[in-house]
Amino acid sequence: MxxxxxxxxxxxxxxxxxxxxxxxxxxxxxxxxxxxxxxxxxxxxxxxxxxxxxLRGLEERDGGLRLGALVTHEAIVADETVRARFTALADSSAIVGSHATRANGTIGGNVMNASPAMDTGGALLCFGATVTLRSEAGEREVPLGDLWTGPGATTAAPGELLVAIDLPAPPAGTGSAYVRLEYRRQMEIAVVGATAVVTVGDGPGDDSGAGPVTDARIAITALAPTIHRVAEAEQALMGTGGGDDAVGAA
Ligand SMILES: Cc1cc2nc3c(=O)[nH]c(=O)nc-3n(C[C@H](O)[C@H](O)[C@H](O)COP(=O)(O)OP(=O)(O)OC[C@H]3O[C@@H](n4cnc5c(N)ncnc54)[C@H](O)[C@@H]3O)c2cc1C
The missing domain is CATH 3.30.43 (Uridine Diphospho-n-acetylenolpyruvylglucosamine Reductase; domain 2)
Incomplete structure (x- = not known):
């Protein structure tokens, strides 16, 4: 109590x-x-x-994004910069719970709850997010991949508060998406989720005529104790035009 x-x-x-x-x-x-x-x-x-x-601000910084810990899922979805340049993050916040959940639930709470099924994690990981943790001793920055250690567990000390999440500027030619498997249309936790953040350069990548893929980041949600990137899937896309064969291999 x-x-x-x-x-x-x-x-x-x-x-x-x-x-x-x-x-x-x-x-x-x-x-x-x-x-x-x-x-x-x-x-x-x-x-x-x-x-x-x-703890409230959502702002562009040097082409990247700074999210205060209290930014709600609703605010993320409403932001045009997030929708255009960090689309996978908008995709994921858009399907968190109900309208009421999105209006009250924060990005800081989503990250610090450390559920392997949380929806924004794959996007934050693939965009290279760093979290700022503050304690009475000062602040330290931690790459998101070093924060989660298991379901509900993080490397943050009990006296630390997450104050902000920073995403660096994605290179030109980057697009992204998040999808999740669910059995209901709403109020469903991910059965499995997948995030792709892919950068495409100039010139043909393969027979499909698009590409080549110069950077590929793929993350899987809700399949392991922590959300993580999948190197084999990323490798299967690199240098290709992102056609059906490459996507199938990934
Ligand atoms: C009906 C319902 C549906 C939901 N659907 C989804 C869904 O589809 N996808 C999904 O990902 N989540 C879902 N959730 C979970 C939840 O809404 C999100 O994880 C939300 O983002 C949590 O944010 P919060 O501010 O409410 O966290 P809180 O409940 O306030 O906090 C969560 C945890 O994080 C800690 N914490 C909070 N803020 C900080 C901080 N700044 N620094 C350090 N620790 C902090 C708290 O101590 C607590 O341990 C759902 C929840 C409900 C009730």
Missing amino acids: TRSFTSASTLDDAMTAIAAGARPVAGGTDLVVGARQGKKPLPGAIVAIDRIEA
Whole structure:
């Protein structure tokens, strides 16, 4: 049972509470809903971070993207830059839960919940995301691939708060998509998901006349304890025109 609940309005207040052992809650769609469903009891101490303005921004930086931890799935889907240049991320946020889930659920909560079935993970991984973790000792940056260690487990220390996620600028000629297998149209967790972020250069790649593929990043969701890239599938696309044979091999 939760013995202590506070609501922080500044990052400093949140850091003080977290250093004293409180767990952050952002949208609560994993932490609180999970407790109500009896999956896990609520932590003994909770600090709400949803009022902290400094964690809210979604902005372009040097052609890349900086997402504050509190950016909601709804805000990601609504952003034209994300839809045009980080399409796989928009694809994945667009199918998270219901309208209410997307309006309240945050990218920071999605990442830190560390579910191998979470939808935005493949896109963030393939776009080369780095997370910034803050503690009372300062900030450190961690490549997303080094954050998740298993279902619900990360390398973040208990006193660390995820404050932002940075995606570098994708090279010219990059396109991306995320698809998931599901048995219902809505409110379904991924049975399996696949992300592709592919960069195409000038000139013919193969008989299909397109390409060549100069960079290919493929990630699989919900098939292993952590979301991960699949080197063999990426290799099968490299240098090809991305035609049916290459896609079939991948
Ligand atoms: C009905 C329903 C449907 C859903 N469908 C999907 C779906 O289709 N796809 C999908 O991926 N997810 C789905 N989810 C899960 C959830 O909505 C997402 O994971 C959401 O992004 C979680 O964000 P949140 O802000 O609500 O997290 P919270 O519940 O607030 O937090 C989740 C966890 O992350 C920690 N945390 C939160 N923010 C931070 C931070 N900044 N730094 C450090 N730790 C932090 C919390 O302590 C907690 O352990 C669904 C949930 C529900 C209830």
